[in-house]
Amino acid sequence: MAVFKRDGYRCLACGSDEDLSIDHIHHQSAGGGHGIENLRTLCRSCNSRRGTGYLPEVDEEAWQEPGNSASKVSGESYRLNMSSYRRDLVSRAARNEFRSLATDMTVRLVAEAWQNHNFAPVPEDELNYDDSSVRRTTFETYAAAVDWTDYAQVSRALLVFEDLIRYYRQSGWESNWLEEVTVKLERDGLSVDERGRISWLRRPVTTGHLEKLTDPSGILAELERVSRTIADDPAAAIGSAKQLIEATAKTVLRERGITIDENTKVPALVKQAQKALHLDASSVTPGPDGTDAVKKILGGVASIAVGVAELRNRGYGTGHGQATAPTNLGIRHAQLAANAAITWCQLMLDTLGDPAAPWRKAVVPAQPQAPTAAATP
Incomplete structure (x- = not known):
């Protein structure tokens, strides 16, 4: 809907x-x-x-x-x-699970967990939260100060969550709290290892540059689909990863004022989008972007994007009806496709939004100098 x-x-x-x-x-x-x-x-x-x-x-x-x-x-x-x-990178549902853990901690420990990672609370009179528990309220005064759409702030907040997990484990709690926390984090694209460390299953695309786009809804819809399906439906995640590449390429071309042929296949779209941003091998650009090393990397990134599309087209992703369902397709394949697509998507968005990017600087070829007249004796 x-x-x-x-x-x-x-x-x-x-x-x-x-x-x-x-x-x-x-x-x-x-x-x-x-x-x-x-x-x-x-x-x-x-x-x-x-x-x-x-x-x-x-x-x-x-x-x-x-x-x-x-x-x-x-x-x-x-x-x-x-x-x-700007979607929250850690959902409110996951944050609420950690807030519940604060119920069995002291107020001092809750506050120190946040302060140890340089977070400051918002004043309680500015907090839109009503709870009889002082401990949960203390947790919320710090959580409310976090910009949950900002990758750097969220990374620090995850360190707070790791400390809470370690505290509960050391305290010997035996309820299903860890399972509840893990399930909520996995839905956000995060995993918890045996030591309680939290890591990204796939690093999220930072969406700061999206604010300047005419309409980033296609990119965001595919990012959301990848996030929702990667753990439970690898084929759907692979299909969405291919569509993320397609949506990003079309967005770049539209933002650059280039007409889009809706029948163009993904490999051609990838090539057109990179060329539009001077990220192809034929572009003459100054600085590091023009070096052979960077061009090799860009060629590899383009191959990654095309590879995701080919993986989907060979029947391992949704989008085409298959007579036989793919076998031996696991979460690692979905993560491979998702991470590859996100890498390419992030490169394109960063370059599109970079005020110093090569495509913003027209390189004028040097004009041949007219021969100077011989000096008359």
Whole structure:
């Protein structure tokens, strides 16, 4: 459904991707209609908690600022803006699991876990959170200060989560808390090893440059599909990885004002997109971009992108009906395709958004000098 796609297939209140439902922002009893501008995604739990009243997690002004998941509705159309482009790298559902762990810790330990990694809390009077537990509230004052769309901040926050995992293990807790934490993190593309270290199964694409694009929705839709399917449906993840490359190439060409032939195959799209950004071997560019070493790397990156498309076309990814389902296809193959696609996508977005990138500098070939007249004696 279009509403789920627009909202990233996640509950706008808690971040869950399970048991989703459509909520009317303005209820019918208040004159609200059924148009997409009056609809949003909530899980059934948050939807039932809202009832016909107020849901702070998405109705507060704080959720209307860049970096959050809801868009402002104030008499005008509910339009997709950059708040929904910048998806949280760690979902609210995963953060809530770690907040629950704070229940059995002291306030001092909770605060120190965050402070050890240079986080400062937001003032409690600015916190949109109501909880009888001082420990969980303390956790939330620090978590609320994190920009969960920023890779660098999230990487530091994951160190906090690692410390919480180690504390619980050392304390000998035997409930299923670790399983709950692990499941939520895996949905966000993260894994937890036997030592409690958290790492990315695939590094997310940093979306800062997307804000300047005319319409990055195609790229974001495919990123979301890769994220949702990589653990449970490798074939779908491979198919989405190929589509991510295709969407990125078309976005680059559109942003550069180049006409797109919808029938063009992925290898040709990759070549056209890299040429449009002067990332091909034939481009004459100054500095490191023009060296043989960088051109070899760029050639390899292009081959990676084409390889993902070929993997999908050979029946290992969704998109073509197959008489026989692929065998021996595992998560590692999905991760290989996803990481390859994301590497190429990130390169293209970084280059497109870089104000000093080679494509922004027209290289004028040197003109031959006219012969000078011989001096007369």
